[in-house]
Amino acid sequence: xxxxxxxxxxxxxxxxxxxxxxxxxxxxxxxxxxxxxxxxxxxxxxxxxxxxxxxxxxxxxxxxxxxxxxxxxxxxxxxxxxxxxxxxxxxxxxxxxxxxxxxxxxxxxxxxxxxxxxxxxxxxxxxxxxxxxxxxxxxxxxxxxxxxxxxxxxxxxxxxxxxxxxxxxxxxxxxxxxxxxxxxxxxxxxxxxxxxxxxxxxxxxxxxxxxxxxxxxxxxxxxxxxxxxxxxxxxxxxxxxxxxxxxxxxxxxxxxxxxxxxxxxxxxxx
Amino acid sequence: xxxxxxxxxxxxxxxxxxxxxxxxxxxxxxxxxxxxxxxxxxxxxxxxxxxxxxxxxxxxxxxxxxxxxxxxxxxxxxxxxxxxxxxxxxxxxxxxxxxxxxxxxxxxxxxxxxxxxxxxxxxxxxxxxxxxxxxxxxxxxxxxxxxxxxxxxxxxxxxxxxxxxxxxxxxxxxxxxxxxxxxxxxxxxxxxxxxxxxxxxxxxxxxxxxxxxxxxxxxxxxxxxxxxxxxxxxxxxxxxxxxxxxxxxxxxxxxxxxx
Amino acid sequence: xxxxxxxxxxxxxxxxxxxxxxxxxxxxxxxxxxxxxxxxxxxxxxxxxxxxxxxxxxxxxxxxxxxxxxxxxxxxxxxxxxxxxxxxxxxxxxxxxxxxxxxxxxxxxxxxxxxxxxxxxxxxxxxxxxxxxxxxxxxxxxxxxxxxxxxxxxxxx
Numbered sequence: 001x002x003x004x005x006x007x008x009x010x011x012x013x014x015x016x017x018x019x020x021x022x023x024x025x026x027x028x029x030x031x032x033x034x035x036x037x038x039x040x041x042x043x044x045x046x047x048x049x050x051x052x053x054x055x056x057x058x059x060x061x062x063x064x065x066x067x068x069x070x071x072x073x074x075x076x077x078x079x080x081x082x083x084x085x086x087x088x089x090x091x092x093x094x095x096x097x098x099x100x101x102x103x104x105x106x107x108x109x110x111x112x113x114x115x116x117x118x119x120x121x122x123x124x125x126x127x128x129x130x131x132x133x134x135x136x137x138x139x140x141x142x143x144x145x146x147x148x149x150x151x152x153x154x155x156x157x158x159x160x161x162x163x164x165x166x167x168x169x170x171x172x173x174x175x176x177x178x179x180x181x182x183x184x185x186x187x188x189x190x191x192x193x194x195x196x197x198x199x200x201x202x203x204x205x206x207x208x209x210x211x212x213x214x215x216x217x218x219x220x221x222x223x224x225x226x227x228x229x230x231x232x233x234x235x236x237x238x239x240x241x242x243x244x245x246x247x248x249x250x251x252x253x254x255x256x257x258x259x260x261x262x263x264x265x266x267x268x269x270x
Numbered sequence: 271x272x273x274x275x276x277x278x279x280x281x282x283x284x285x286x287x288x289x290x291x292x293x294x295x296x297x298x299x300x301x302x303x304x305x306x307x308x309x310x311x312x313x314x315x316x317x318x319x320x321x322x323x324x325x326x327x328x329x330x331x332x333x334x335x336x337x338x339x340x341x342x343x344x345x346x347x348x349x350x351x352x353x354x355x356x357x358x359x360x361x362x363x364x365x366x367x368x369x370x371x372x373x374x375x376x377x378x379x380x381x382x383x384x385x386x387x388x389x390x391x392x393x394x395x396x397x398x399x400x401x402x403x404x405x406x407x408x409x410x411x412x413x414x415x416x417x418x419x420x421x422x423x424x425x426x427x428x429x430x431x432x433x434x435x436x437x438x439x440x441x442x443x444x445x446x447x448x449x450x451x452x453x454x455x456x457x458x459x460x461x462x463x464x465x466x467x468x469x470x471x472x473x474x475x476x477x478x479x480x481x482x483x484x485x486x487x488x489x490x491x492x493x494x495x496x497x498x499x500x501x502x503x504x505x506x507x508x509x510x511x512x513x514x515x516x517x518x519x520x521x522x523x524x525x526x527x528x529x
Numbered sequence: 530x531x532x533x534x535x536x537x538x539x540x541x542x543x544x545x546x547x548x549x550x551x552x553x554x555x556x557x558x559x560x561x562x563x564x565x566x567x568x569x570x571x572x573x574x575x576x577x578x579x580x581x582x583x584x585x586x587x588x589x590x591x592x593x594x595x596x597x598x599x600x601x602x603x604x605x606x607x608x609x610x611x612x613x614x615x616x617x618x619x620x621x622x623x624x625x626x627x628x629x630x631x632x633x634x635x636x637x638x639x640x641x642x643x644x645x646x647x648x649x650x651x652x653x654x655x656x657x658x659x660x661x662x663x664x665x666x667x668x669x670x671x672x673x674x675x676x677x678x679x680x681x682x683x684x685x686x
Contacts, residue, residue, distance in 0.1 A: 083404045458559065
């Protein structure tokens, strides 16, 4: 049997304190494709990645990666599974006490017994792929935001993972860096046949590289389809998000009493 | 009434939960397989936690030794017992001041730095990304720091005592004119290596473990915002100091209570 | 980078070394342990009517020079005396006469108490484990004052 879905999430529920974040989310990530998970900010997209990576445990439902139920695994097996995944964090999360070279070499040193010369070659290959071979002696504090994210990307692919997850890769980047990252994600996906999951709310960039898109809002999957399908979707909520209209079914205003009432009516201090 | 009960229950659960989490952290990070890599990380932390705490320890020890000698001399000379100055300086330093003051300074200097450093690593997702790479941050980040604190604390306390006794010598003998033979002789006759010196070292090992434990746990368990980090740093110093003083009483009662 | 690591390692090495040297210093200079002292001493006993504030580890002196230390103190339940065991430096083995005296003395008015030895004229010498017969008990301040007051009373009448 050929397994076409690398990740399967079934009826996943999760709440933090009294706040329900997910109520029965189902989604599939096909192997070798770029899948985007989108939604307005504050809908717990990062939480979803943590659930997939096994750092959080859901209240109900299951997540399986390559046929293994992530939350049933022993700690050791979970760590072994994570070796096959890479994750790019929103802040880059480079180890601040190690140089760029050592950051990228870190997964190799921990998980392999390669001799120093091979580690060096591997690191240089990955740094070349993100265009920062010349910056290998710098410390993370000396890098710009875009460079930090590219080094983090080089580190995430150091072990040639099957799956790579991007947490808001475009947030806070200038247009050039965004363009570079889009190109890198696309190239990596094609060149290394990696499965990619992108969590983002940058519509244009994400739609330009995604093969399939899930739209999440209010704790459930609101819509899913290829970018073209979503672009022509009639549902007003979906079209508001995809086309970035300021007001619509998702209101511009935080819930409040009617404005006129507050200005003129009761509750006004004398 | 019900609200009050629920509040009591919730805060009790919070405290018990925190104690449980910190106990898990301690056990999981202290008992790991030693490795060459681990030794290197430990060495690095010994530098940050131990060597960099030396200046404050040396200066404080010198002044504390000098002050005890000055105060002690003024009291003892009234009884014509100024020959007992050495014994007084040495015993108060070895039994109490060296372990306790060194631990308090350590909580302020190294403990708060540990909490802030680990908290910042958490806030910038370094700990999470380490977990995603498949490395246990308890082993990689917490364990070397715990061991470094545990080992440097007794060393710092011993150095504190030596420097303090020298400070007492400077004031008592060089300045106030106590006969050096009686300063050292009285000290040697009345200080017992096991009872006084080693008990002080045992105290400082306990303090080192507790202060470092509190510091790394506060860092590991904090809310990763700038406010969370500053609060956790304060908590490290407050809880650490209180724990040192409270434990000091318990340990003193156990060690010296029956003699 | 490499050089900084080296420097750091040296710093830590010095720190650990300083700690251990400090411990040795505390042992030798502060608590007065003399290495290799054990096996080079012999034991003497003495009974005192009152040992006052003497305790284990108190000094044993001769002409003001420390020659040993008190190792144990117990109650002699035959004579109801304080039984003191002392460890004396080997230099004095077979040199103390059998009629040597031991006195419990006080350094200063309120200072610590110690044992003072004075040798006698007898040609025979004390052996390891012998007992000093001629002893002088500790001066207890209360007794002294009481004596003084009763003397005043008797001389006044």
